[in-house]
Amino acid sequence: MTGATSALNGNISGEWYLALAAVLFAIGAFGLLIRRNVLVMFMCVELMLNAANLTFVTFANMLHDIGGQVLVFFVLVVAAAEVVVGLGIVVAIFRRRANATADDFHLMKG
Amino acid sequence: MLHLTYLIILLPLVGIAVQVLFGRRLGDPAAGAVATVFVGASFIVSVGVFFNLLTVHGAVRSFTQNLWTWIPVGGMQIHAGLYVDPLSMTMVLFVTGISALIHLYSIGYMKGDRDYPKFFLYLNLFVASMLILVLGNNLLVTYVGWEGVGTCSYLLVAFWFTRETAAAAGKKAFIYNRIGDAGFIAAAFLTFDKVGSLDYSVIFANVGKIGTANITAICLLLMVGVAAKSAQIPLFPWLADAMEGPTPVSALIHAATMVTAGVYLLCRVNPLLHASPDAAWIVALIGAATAFVAATIACAQNDIKKVLAYSTVSQLGYMVLAIGAGAYEAAIFLMVAHAFFKGLLFLGSGSVIHGLHDEQDLKRMGNLRVYMPITFVTFGIGWLAIAGVPPLSGFWAKGDVLDNAWAAHPALWVVGIFTALLTAYYMSRLSGLAFFGQDRWKNKVAIDADADMPDAHHADGPIPEPHESKWVMTLPLIVLAVLAAAGGVMAFATPHLSLARWVDPVFSGSLYNDHETTSTIWKLSTLDAVVAVIGVFIGLRLWITRADRPKLEWAFLRHSWYFNEIFDAIIGRPGARLAEFSSTVIEDKVIDGAVDGTGALVRRTGMALRRVQTGYVRNYALWIVVGIVALFGFMLTRTWWA
Numbered sequence: 001m002t003g004a005t006s007a008l009n010g011n012i013s014g015e016w017y018l019a020l021a022a023v024l025f026a027i028g029a030f031g032l033l034i035r036r037n038v039l040v041m042f043m044c045v046e047l048m049l050n051a052a053n054l055t056f057v058t059f060a061n062m063l064h065d066i067g068g069q070v071l072v073f074f075v076l077v078v079a080a081a082e083v084v085v086g087l088g089i090v091v092a093i094f095r096r097r098a099n100a101t102a103d104d105f106h107l108m109k110g
Numbered sequence: 111m112l113h114l115t116y117l118i119i120l121l122p123l124v125g126i127a128v129q130v131l132f133g134r135r136l137g138d139p140a141a142g143a144v145a146t147v148f149v150g151a152s153f154i155v156s157v158g159v160f161f162n163l164l165t166v167h168g169a170v171r172s173f174t175q176n177l178w179t180w181i182p183v184g185g186m187q188i189h190a191g192l193y194v195d196p197l198s199m200t201m202v203l204f205v206t207g208i209s210a211l212i213h214l215y216s217i218g219y220m221k222g223d224r225d226y227p228k229f230f231l232y233l234n235l236f237v238a239s240m241l242i243l244v245l246g247n248n249l250l251v252t253y254v255g256w257e258g259v260g261t262c263s264y265l266l267v268a269f270w271f272t273r274e275t276a277a278a279a280g281k282k283a284f285i286y287n288r289i290g291d292a293g294f295i296a297a298a299f300l301t302f303d304k305v306g307s308l309d310y311s312v313i314f315a316n317v318g319k320i321g322t323a324n325i326t327a328i329c330l331l332l333m334v335g336v337a338a339k340s341a342q343i344p345l346f347p348w349l350a351d352a353m354e355g356p357t358p359v360s361a362l363i364h365a366a367t368m369v370t371a372g373v374y375l376l377c378r379v380n381p382l383l384h385a386s387p388d389a390a391w392i393v394a395l396i397g398a399a400t401a402f403v404a405a406t407i408a409c410a411q412n413d414i415k416k417v418l419a420y421s422t423v424s425q426l427g428y429m430v431l432a433i434g435a436g437a438y439e440a441a442i443f444l445m446v447a448h449a450f451f452k453g454l455l456f457l458g459s460g461s462v463i464h465g466l467h468d469e470q471d472l473k474r475m476g477n478l479r480v481y482m483p484i485t486f487v488t489f490g491i492g493w494l495a496i497a498g499v500p501p502l503s504g505f506w507a508k509g510d511v512l513d514n515a516w517a518a519h520p521a522l523w524v525v526g527i528f529t530a531l532l533t534a535y536y537m538s539r540l541s542g543l544a545f546f547g548q549d550r551w552k553n554k555v556a557i558d559a560d561a562d563m564p565d566a567h568h569a570d571g572p573i574p575e576p577h578e579s580k581w582v583m584t585l586p587l588i589v590l591a592v593l594a595a596a597g598g599v600m601a602f603a604t605p606h607l608s609l610a611r612w613v614d615p616v617f618s619g620s621l622y623n624d625h626e627t628t629s630t631i632w633k634l635s636t637l638d639a640v641v642a643v644i645g646v647f648i649g650l651r652l653w654i655t656r657a658d659r660p661k662l663e664w665a666f667l668r669h670s671w672y673f674n675e676i677f678d679a680i681i682g683r684p685g686a687r688l689a690e691f692s693s694t695v696i697e698d699k700v701i702d703g704a705v706d707g708t709g710a711l712v713r714r715t716g717m718a719l720r721r722v723q724t725g726y727v728r729n730y731a732l733w734i735v736v737g738i739v740a741l742f743g744f745m746l747t748r749t750w751w752a
Contacts, residue, residue, distance in 0.1 A: 029735055033728055041727075102727045110723025 017058040025051035036101040038090050042083060049079045111158040112166075112173045115192050118159065118202060119245065121152040122238035126231055133227030142217035145230035149213050149237055153206035160199055170615040171196055174247055174311075181250075188308060193247030197616040200442060201244040201374055204449045208366040209237045211586035215457050216358040218582035219464060223356075229269060233362065236262035240367035244374060248308040249298045252375070256294060256339070259368045260287035266363075267355040279354035286348035290338020290372075297331035300324065314381040325382050329389035332379060333396070340372025341423045342430055343400045347673050349423055353415040357460030360415060364422040365453030370445050373429045377438050380617050384436070394434020394518060398525045401427025403671060405532035409539065410667035413470050414459045417540045420670075421496065422452055424529060428511050431522060437514035438617045440507070447507035447597045451495040454590035458489035461583055462544060465576040466551060472543040473657050474573065476550040481576040484584045486545050488591035493541045495594045497534035498642035503597025509638045513631055523634075527641055534645020542653035550657060551576065 028047030035041055053072045060068025097104065125148030133141050163171055172195035181188040194202075213233060220229050239262055243255025261284075268280025298308060304320045305313050317325070336342065341349040349369065353360055363369060376383060376393065383390050404423035411417045425448050432441040463470055465482050479486040495502035498509070508530060516523040551573040578584070652659065669675065744751075 032731055033735065105727065106725030108723065109725030110720035 014062045021051045021054040111162040117155045119241045122234045125234040129231035138226040141227040146213035150210040153210050156202045156206045191247035192245040196613045205366045208453050215586040232265045266359040267352045276354040279351035283348045290335040293331045293334025297328045325386040326389045336372035340426045350419045361456035365449045376433045397427045397430030401529045405529045407670045408536040410663040432511040435514045435518035440510035444507040447503040451492045451594040454492035461485040461579045475544040476547045479545040482578045488587040491591045493537045506598040531641045531645045534642045535649040538646045538649025539653045542650045546654040
């Protein structure tokens with residue numbers, strides 16, 4: 001039993017948290033790629049961000065470095081700001097057209 | 111007074127400034143008078159410097175005046191310096207003296223010209239350039255003058271630039287001279303590379319270190335410059351076309367400035383030429399060939415100025431021949447004598463052209479001795495002098511050259527003596543046609559109406575009765591006639607005052623005819639005189655009685671041995687074709703092709719790559735993910751790569 005795992009509740013080791021974070025990130029990324037609904041895509045982004053947060057926290061614990069936990073706060077702030085802007089855009093688009101799937105916005109097509 | 115040497119150049123330069131600032135206000139004829147005064151003052155200063163130089167004693171009477179350091183770059187220190195020695199002094203004296211007379215003459219000749227002050231501006235610039243060329247104490251200062259006279263010849267030959275032919279002749283003079291300039295500057299580079307200095311004194315002190323092959327190369331490169339400037343084969347055709355300029359310009363170019371520059375340069379670098387017998391031989395051969403070819407051409411020209419132009423080329427050939435034979439003193443002697451009688455002949459022909467209201471065709475002249483007595487007598491002296499009739503200056507000068515040619519190689523002498531016969535013949539033909547025979551100017555149309563003289567203004571009707579010119583034009587004629595007649599005294603005043611003894615110390619070589627026996631020289635001289643008289647007799651006999659002898663004017667000679675046509679065929683037309691090729695193929699296909707191709711390439715690439723920009727967010731996200739995966743893949747496996 002390592003010192004790093006003893007700080008966590010129970011006998012679950014840090015690797016499991018990292019694996020969970022990787023799975024969450026993969027689900028988020030996959031969802032972002034395959035879903036058309038903008039809101040769901042946002043949720044996927046949140047999932048990815050939180051997977052990253054989980055990684056930060058785990059590593060902070062394993063390496064006894066408070067920096068990882070501090071970084072989580074920054075990520076939360078950025079995520080909140082991003083969601084605000086993103087939802088603002090979505091609302092603006094909903095006002096102009098009936099639906100808001102991501103494929104409807106391809107005005108930037110070359 | 112030696113320290114006033116710089117004034118010799120400065121005075122004509124001030125004259126230029128005066129013409130630029132006040133020329134228009136001074137007008138006709140004050141502008142001309144002012145220009146003449148400045149050149150005349152320059153002549154007076156020259157005389158003063160000359161007498162001062164006589165009092166300098168030593169191995170070589172010389173004086174160097176360093177005005178300022180012109181180009182100080184590391185090891186290269188080029189001074190704007192003047193060098194006065196018997197050689198440059200001789201040149202300065204006759205350049206300023208004869209130029210002053212020509213200025214005086216121009217006051218009358220150019221009367222009423224649209225650009226009267228500009229003409230004198232150019233004349234002053236011409237004289238100043240020539241003086242810089244002559245007085246420079248290093249190759250670069252000489253080169254400044256060298257370029258200056260080239261530029262002025264362009265400006266003055268094309269002075270009546272509204273005439274198509276004059277503009278073309280100006281360009282021709284300029285381009286031929288550019289070829290020569292290239293040779294000169296290449297020679298200067300090579301000299302600097304080998305010696306590390308351009309000063310004549312340093313170069314001549316280090317002749318031994320340069321190596322014979324390099325000296326030969328330097329001499330031959332300089333000879334390219336000389337061939338262009340002094341109109342030697344193959345670069346002489348420009349001088350005939352230069353007749354498009356006003357007649358005083360022709361006189362200035364042929365007598366005092368410009369064409370003597372090449373001969374002077376060869377004399378100046380005589381230690382180099384002396385160290386390379388090969389180069390000297392080539393110089394002698396070019397001179398002999400030029401003398402002969404030009405003399406034959408002069409036999410068949412109908413334009414009075416063209417005859418004189420080719421006779422100048424021929425006489426320059428004699429000078430170059432003398433230099434090649436090592437007889438620099440003879441070359442200088444002939445140059446001075448030639449300056450007198452050729453200046454006289456050109457000014458005389460100008461007087462004739464003026465009197466006949468701009469008619470230049472010999473076939474439309476005739477019997478002018480009755481109408482223009484002063485011109486006839488003075489011109490006659492010039493004619494007999496150039497023909498080599500004793501005791502006029504030409505006989506002594508040409509005799510010296512021929513004696514030395516004999517000593518160098520009898521073949522050179524044979525060419526020389528035959529050329530002398532031709533010289534006497536064609537000058538007598540000219541005089542016979544112009545001053546004797548019928549009053550052909552009264553005829554309704556020109557006898558030779560299809561003449562190959564685009565420059566002659568053919569009047570359709572009879573020309574009004576000729577008149578003698580005013581004193582400003584006849585006075586220079588009289589002065590020059592006296593000089594041309596008496597110039598021979600330079601050959602044999604007291605031993606230490608003759609021209610040969612005077613310039614002797616400048617030259618490393620010695621006169622060949624010092625080695626000849628007195629009896630040989632007597633025989634050769636007698637032969638010269640006999641040949642001259644025979645030539646004069648034949649020329650007069652043939653051309654006084656009839657003005658129309660097509661059998662004696664071969665088309666081959668009338669077209670100057672087809673030199674122009676040959677150059678046109680081997681340089682002109684291929685050049686035009688190359689330009690055409692550049693214009694249609696290189697410009698249109700290669701350069702435009704490259705530019706258009708670059709544009710098209712960017713356009714096509716853009717058209718292809720625009721498909722990447724789908725506008726779908728998921729596509730972009732996918733590429734980001736692919737990128738991240740690739741990056742992680744790389745980082746995880748990076749130990750394998752290294």
